[in-house]
Amino acid sequence: MGRKIINNPNSCSLVHAMNIIGGKWKPIIIYLLANGSLRFGKLLLFIPTISKKVLTDQLRELEEDRLIIRTKFAEIPPRVEYSLSEKGETLLPVLKALSNWAIDSYQEINFEMCKIIEL
Amino acid sequence: MGRKIINNPNSCSLVHAMNIIGGKWKPIIIYLLANGSLRFGKLLLFIPTISKKVLTDQLRELEEDRLIIRTKFAEIPPRVEYSLSEKGETLLPVLKALSNWAIDSYQEINFEMCKIIEL
DNA sequence: AATAGTGGTAACCAAAAGGTAACTTATGGG
DNA sequence: CCCATAAGTTACCTTTTGGTTACCACTATT
16 A cells, blocks of 8 residues: 655644644633733733743744734833734634533533633 | 632633643544544554654543544454544534634645645 | 564653743832 | 832743653464
């Protein structure tokens, strides 16, 4: 049986998507930004177990992949707001589908036990 | 402004889904199994840069999360076949949506450059 | 008696990801 | 003059993930 090498855009683009949203806190950040922009400090409060450095790293990567937009105001003390880009918005229904899949497929897990802090 | 702790099943189930499909080779394995069951050795051939140990690890985790089924035949030399479970099948449309999102959102990337070996 | 074929394990190592704590910058307020 | 504040950065450390190589078990074939 001869193997042949073929193009497989599906699995490749999927791997790319996983690289983009696969960071430990990225889906949470995207969900928090779904309802509007948030300042750095608020994100820190809403994700109580993340550290400044890691939050910064994740935000930078999301920005680099153009899922979020960082707006810096020329104020002292500094003010920075993060919001979803258009590209980020288009990801929401896909993440919703993934979330629903997990809820349906692992009904024995009580996902309500997971708490996140919100406004 | 007072924070309150709320249940957030969405982001939690999403994190769970990411844990399940987030392994480096898992989306590829799932895509390869989408067209029918494959033996261990075939998977090794089709993913030329994976090692036996890592393939074993990924398959074990997918099995533990009940996305794939491992069928061992009592033959010498051994024969083991891996196939998608029903749960694994229901994941396919979601992965497809994620793949399409990446293709649409990052049109500047040529995902066809990514090659995978197939039958 | 030696070898091939299949699906692994075991011991070990390297790289990436994530985490901690202290420090920085600039300005207004006491 | 000192402190607080927001949004970081820096140096360092730990954990997780992925990777390499050698080895094993069992039988049929040469």
